[in-house]
Amino acid sequence: xxxxxxxxxxxxxxxxxxxxxxxxxxxxxxxxxxxxxxxxxxxxxxxxxxxxxxxxxxxxxxxxxxxxxxxxxxxxxxxxxxxxxxxxxxxxxxxxxxxxxxxxxxxxxxxxxxxxxxxxxxxxxxxxxxxxxxxxxxxxxxxxxxxxxxxxxxxxxxxxxxxxxxxxxxxxxxxxxxxxxxxxxxxx
Amino acid sequence: xxxxxxxxxxxxxxxxxxxxxxxxxxxxxxxxxxxxxxxxxxxxxxxxxxxxxxxxxxxxxxxxxxxxxxxxxxxxxxxxxxxxxxxxxxxxxxxxxxxxxxxxxxxxxxxxxxxxxxxxxxxxxxxxxxxxxxxxxxxxxxxxxxxxxxxxxxxxxxxxxxxxxxxxxxxxxxxxxxxxxxxxxxxx
DNA sequence: CGTGCTGTATTTCGATTAGGAATACTTCTA
DNA sequence: TAGAAGTATTCCTAATCGAAATACAGCACG
Numbered sequence: 308x309x310x311x312x313x314x315x316x317x318x319x320x321x322x323x324x325x326x327x328x329x330x331x332x333x334x335x336x337x338x339x340x341x342x343x344x345x346x347x348x349x350x351x352x353x354x355x356x357x358x359x360x361x362x363x364x365x366x367x368x369x370x371x372x373x374x375x376x377x378x379x380x381x382x383x384x385x386x387x388x389x390x391x392x393x394x395x396x397x398x399x400x401x402x403x404x405x406x407x408x409x410x411x412x413x414x415x416x417x418x419x420x421x422x423x424x425x426x427x428x429x430x431x432x433x434x435x436x437x438x439x440x441x442x443x444x445x446x447x448x449x450x451x452x453x454x455x456x457x458x459x460x461x462x463x464x465x466x467x468x469x470x471x472x473x474x475x476x477x478x479x480x481x482x483x484x485x486x487x488x489x490x491x492x493x494x495x
Numbered sequence: 496x497x498x499x500x501x502x503x504x505x506x507x508x509x510x511x512x513x514x515x516x517x518x519x520x521x522x523x524x525x526x527x528x529x530x531x532x533x534x535x536x537x538x539x540x541x542x543x544x545x546x547x548x549x550x551x552x553x554x555x556x557x558x559x560x561x562x563x564x565x566x567x568x569x570x571x572x573x574x575x576x577x578x579x580x581x582x583x584x585x586x587x588x589x590x591x592x593x594x595x596x597x598x599x600x601x602x603x604x605x606x607x608x609x610x611x612x613x614x615x616x617x618x619x620x621x622x623x624x625x626x627x628x629x630x631x632x633x634x635x636x637x638x639x640x641x642x643x644x645x646x647x648x649x650x651x652x653x654x655x656x657x658x659x660x661x662x663x664x665x666x667x668x669x670x671x672x673x674x675x676x677x678x679x680x681x682x683x
Numbered sequence: 684c685g686t687g688c689t690g691t692a693t694t695t696c697g698a699t700t701a702g703g704a705a706t707a708c709t710t711c712t713a
Numbered sequence: 714t715a716g717a718a719g720t721a722t723t724c725c726t727a728a729t730c731g732a733a734a735t736a737c738a739g740c741a742c743g
Contacts, residue, residue, distance in 0.1 A: 348606075543701075568721085
């Protein structure tokens, strides 16, 4: 049992996208990530994706070829190798369980409530709640899309999780607004 | 109305920590962040904090002096300036509402369920659930600590939010485990 | 027919952020 | 009285983010 090479999480995410077996270009990968990963993990920049692909090819986890269309325009498409598939599989199974990373700017501002007016804080929270509701609906819609393809059972599962997650965000926001009411009442 | 200088979020977070009015060293700041901000925003590295402090001093949002103790050992403590206080205040009130950033490695692995054994996925989820439970308890404990100081009303509010957030994570994990059961049942 | 918009496809750059390791001194504890 | 734990700061590198630059294809609209 050799050790897994110490690739950053981003590499595993890209390799994970390729693990479904399709040949994809950097641009395709970006679209797939935005369709599915962005809800719970990542909305990568192009520069990251293209960089990762080069690295994956260098370590032998992916191969690429230039696909030519009728017109002059070509694109480079990447496919996972057996080595790459073995490696992500091992990563998924063996990597230690890491805590999720959360950077919640809205809560940072609520934490600085002493600098804000209560009205403005409310506004910020309302806006965040609306965002969470929108994300929940989108995740739900994408989950329904995933339900149509048998291979996407796990992506579907996680998209359902995401829909609930954003719904929970919304509920949490509502409860904070209620706490805020209480705080204001206490101050009278 | 001039524009706010375009500082990175990290700067505002550090300035926010200083906005409670105390003189703090980089080391102190790190401890405060770990006590409170880490639940919903950030567990900064020392290098980041010390770097930010230098920047804040350069733009005039903080001042520093070397505090000498009885022994030879000294430390540099930072205080927010009026300019700095005005700036964070404006930032808290005026900055656009940004979506939170979430990088959920556990869900990324669930998303790659086709590479895992159901047992291992379960284990990973159980471990994550235990982590969420632990974080919820810690946030609750810190919220109780904050409740004792009148100035910490908003930090307390956000710590309560955090306790609920991690509790929601736990519940979401339970529901995913249930979905997984269903998926397994369907496959029979 | 041309002009501009949207979508595909990739690269480049700089700034930000993460994380650990290194250093060094103090205080507590066994 | 050595060693562990806590305080205090710096350095370095890799990873990440985000925007812009480039370029070509296809389509719509006048």
